[in-house]
Amino acid sequence: MTDQEYMQKALIEAKQAFEEGEVPVGAVIVCRDRIIARAHNLTERLTDVTAHAEMQAITAAANALGGKYLTDCTLYVTVEPCVMCAGALAWAQLSRIVYGASDPKRGFSVFAPNALHPRTEVTEGVLAEECANLMKDFFQRRR
Amino acid sequence: MTDQEYMQKALIEAKQAFEEGEVPVGAVIVCRDRIIARAHNLTERLTDVTAHAEMQAITAAANALGGKYLTDCTLYVTVEPCVMCAGALAWAQLSRIVYGASDPKRGFSVFAPNALHPRTEVTEGVLAEECANLMKDFFQRRR
Numbered sequence: 001m002t003d004q005e006y007m008q009k010a011l012i013e014a015k016q017a018f019e020e021g022e023v024p025v026g027a028v029i030v031c032r033d034r035i036i037a038r039a040h041n042l043t044e045r046l047t048d049v050t051a052h053a054e055m056q057a058i059t060a061a062a063n064a065l066g067g068k069y070l071t072d073c074t075l076y077v078t079v080e081p082c083v084m085c086a087g088a089l090a091w092a093q094l095s096r097i098v099y100g101a102s103d104p105k106r107g108f109s110v111f112a113p114n115a116l117h118p119r120t121e122v123t124e125g126v127l128a129e130e131c132a133n134l135m136k137d138f139f140q141r142r143r
Numbered sequence: 144m145t146d147q148e149y150m151q152k153a154l155i156e157a158k159q160a161f162e163e164g165e166v167p168v169g170a171v172i173v174c175r176d177r178i179i180a181r182a183h184n185l186t187e188r189l190t191d192v193t194a195h196a197e198m199q200a201i202t203a204a205a206n207a208l209g210g211k212y213l214t215d216c217t218l219y220v221t222v223e224p225c226v227m228c229a230g231a232l233a234w235a236q237l238s239r240i241v242y243g244a245s246d247p248k249r250g251f252s253v254f255a256p257n258a259l260h261p262r263t264e265v266t267e268g269v270l271a272e273e274c275a276n277l278m279k280d281f282f283q284r285r286r
Contacts, residue, residue, distance in 0.1 A: 043211060047205055049205070049231060050234070058193055059191050062190055066190065067190065068191055068192050069192075083226060083230030083233065084231045084233070085227075086226065087226030087227025087228070088227045091193070112226055112255035114254055115254060115255055
């Protein structure tokens with residue numbers, strides 16, 4: 001599967017979040033061409049600021065693999081990770097991170113550009129418009 | 144209770160982690176002079192890099208209060224928070240963070256000095272030596 005196809009899977013998760021009234025961010029983690037974790041933001045349902053899509057995907061992927069390091073894994077996430085999630089991705093040592101929309105207000109690349117593990121490769125802008133539109137639509141409806 | 148006394152409670156948690164073979168970091172969260180959460184590092188037991196003391200304390204405190212923001216709370220943690228935990232503490236909007244030992248290798252103040260919420264007050268160095276010695280002792284025994 002291509003980056004676009006995996007990002008579509010992350011978008012399915014983000015749309016699920018949207019329908020549940022959660023900020024619409026979705027993520028999947030892929031290990032050797034297999035999706036081993038799918039998650040979406042659950043901060044409202046769990047009343048927990050740490051319940052971002054990426055955090056839950058990391059926990060689920062480690063569970064699936066039986067080890068805490070995700071060195072052969074790629075994370076696909078619809079929106080640029082925040083500082084917390086970038087820090088978690090660093091600890092987990094993912095080999096690659098692919099994100100859709102940039103987040104100039106909360107994204108790690110603005111506030112903690114060195115947060116990721118030095119060996120982690122980053123690809124941005126995959127299906128960026130679709131990922132960003134979902135966020136815009138969500139916040140417009142909330143106003 | 145004083146900062147030192149609350150840090151002693153965090154140290155009890157850190158010592159518990161030590162005995163369990165976990166990196167010895169402990170945390171408590173205090174809201175209006177009452178401890179509402181106690182936690183220690185559980186990354187090994189849970190096989191989860193996100194299971195830092197601070198992360199679990201945030202989740203537990205939000206649960207205790209029934210809301211995800213910890214604006215009237217102080218976190219006491221034996222070691223300087225990492226980037227992930229600093230990002231989480233920012234989302235939770237704690238009013239104050241008190242830590243013991245500095246962590247020049249992983250601490251947020253080196254890698255993401257702007258990670259915390261701008262209104263969060265930080266106090267460092269409370270029982271620093273005792274907190275640091277527990278870490279040193281742990282890593283020396285592991286060698």
